[in-house]
Amino acid sequence: MKLLHIADLHIGKRVNEFSMIEDQKHILDQIIKICNEEEPDAVLIAGDVYDKSQPSAEAVELLDEFLTRLIALGQAVILISGNHDSPERLSFGSRILRKNGLHIAGVFDGTLQKVSLEDEHSIVNIYALPYLKPTTVRPYLEQAVESYDEAVCAVIAEADINTWERNILIAHQFVVSGTQRPERSESENLSVGGLDSVDISAFDDFDYVALGHLHRPQRIGRDTVRYAGSPLKYSFSEALYQKSATLLELGIKGELSFRQLPLHPLHDLREIKGPIAELLRIGREESDSVDDYLHIILTDEEEIYDAVGQLRQVYPNLMGLDFENSRSQAFNSEIAAVIDVAEQSPLDLFKAFYLIQNNNELSSKQTQVMEKIFEEAGADI
Numbered sequence: 001m002k003l004l005h006i007a008d009l010h011i012g013k014r015v016n017e018f019s020m021i022e023d024q025k026h027i028l029d030q031i032i033k034i035c036n037e038e039e040p041d042a043v044l045i046a047g048d049v050y051d052k053s054q055p056s057a058e059a060v061e062l063l064d065e066f067l068t069r070l071i072a073l074g075q076a077v078i079l080i081s082g083n084h085d086s087p088e089r090l091s092f093g094s095r096i097l098r099k100n101g102l103h104i105a106g107v108f109d110g111t112l113q114k115v116s117l118e119d120e121h122s123i124v125n126i127y128a129l130p131y132l133k134p135t136t137v138r139p140y141l142e143q144a145v146e147s148y149d150e151a152v153c154a155v156i157a158e159a160d161i162n163t164w165e166r167n168i169l170i171a172h173q174f175v176v177s178g179t180q181r182p183e184r185s186e187s188e189n190l191s192v193g194g195l196d197s198v199d200i201s202a203f204d205d206f207d208y209v210a211l212g213h214l215h216r217p218q219r220i221g222r223d224t225v226r227y228a229g230s231p232l233k234y235s236f237s238e239a240l241y242q243k244s245a246t247l248l249e250l251g252i253k254g255e256l257s258f259r260q261l262p263l264h265p266l267h268d269l270r271e272i273k274g275p276i277a278e279l280l281r282i283g284r285e286e287s288d289s290v291d292d293y294l295h296i297i298l299t300d301e302e303e304i305y306d307a308v309g310q311l312r313q314v315y316p317n318l319m320g321l322d323f324e325n326s327r328s329q330a331f332n333s334e335i336a337a338v339i340d341v342a343e344q345s346p347l348d349l350f351k352a353f354y355l356i357q358n359n360n361e362l363s364s365k366q367t368q369v370m371e372k373i374f375e376e377a378g379a380d381i
Helices: 021-038 057-072 087-091 094-098 134-140 148-158 276-285 307-314 326-337 346-358 364-376
Strands: 002-006 042-046 076-080 102-105 113-118 123-128 166-172 174-176 197-199 208-212 218-220 222-227 244-250 256-262 269-274 293-298 318-323
Touching: 002 021, 002 208, 021 057, 021 244, 042 166, 042 208, 057 076, 076 113, 076 123, 076 166, 094 102, 102 113, 134 148, 148 197, 208 244, 222 256, 269 276, 276 293, 276 307, 307 318, 346 364
Parallel strands: 002 042, 042 076, 076 102, 123 166, 166 208, 174 197, 208 222, 269 293, 293 318
Antiparallel strands: 002 244, 113 123, 218 222, 244 256
16 A cells, blocks of 8 residues: 655745745645656645645635645545644535545544555554644543643544554654654744653554654654655755655555655755855856745855845845855854943944944044044943
8 A cells, every 4th residue: 555645735835925835836736746656545644734724815725726636536635734724724524525535634523533444455544633732632531631742642542543453643743752852944833842742652553653743854763753844945944955755655564665755846945155246147157046045145245235136136036145254253253242232331332333344443533533422422431
């Protein structure tokens, strides 16, 4: 049996105020192509289908088109809600859609939903666990539940998993393995102190755990507990990631393999660095990738007039601009050195500002002029 594992579509997302909807259409077309070529028995979508709990009309339309195309291929689709989704909105019409092979676990109703498929070996049970918080499960349990780990463990314990059969879990949680924590990126919602973590031991009864929530494809604890990652780069902390979809192949109980199928974006998201003249030259001569989404770091020492305007003439999808030179380094050093701005005199603060802007210290004559100005203004120098 083949299962395709994807997650964190974040349909409708904007990155640095750039709409990603066309990029998402492009990447969803690739996922449809993979399904045509590999013919998986089911597609597992591990949450954060939308980027917002109230998605835009174009986001809803795109998801509708994508799911309609998947169902038309004759493959089962099993989808859970993530922390970005509205469970109620995602669940609308789910009982009707189930008859057509689309299984949506949006709202947690006290039970761990199960979809059973069959191949030449036996039954494969696919359990769909929407994003859980302790407050979500308390109304359905007799015991006190305080942590995310306790909530997930309690729900799984109630499901009475038959470990003699092949069991797959789809979940959208922050999973750790003891002290080992997965790698995160800037585009994910971060919690304080790891309060939302679930230990991998909660999933001992499952042959494979298809995770969503983190945007880098990665294993946690063991090879069969995996984050699919998002299909697109949604922050510059992901610039070096290779995005992919995960294809599982199940044999008899205990036999499982998987492949990472690369996904190629309409526009890559990259960082480039150098003097502005050199970057403009490269962009004009090598025009194949100038439409990528870019964070540019300029290393010029001199002031640059309208750097953003100049760069956007060659790189229209410039998302962010920073400077790395002696002045920026001096600024960082000054910031690190100033423990309490309130303790600095106005003249000291002006001297630091002048050094950052001009890469030179105030002369004695300039200092005298500024002292006189501050005195006339009534400042304590």
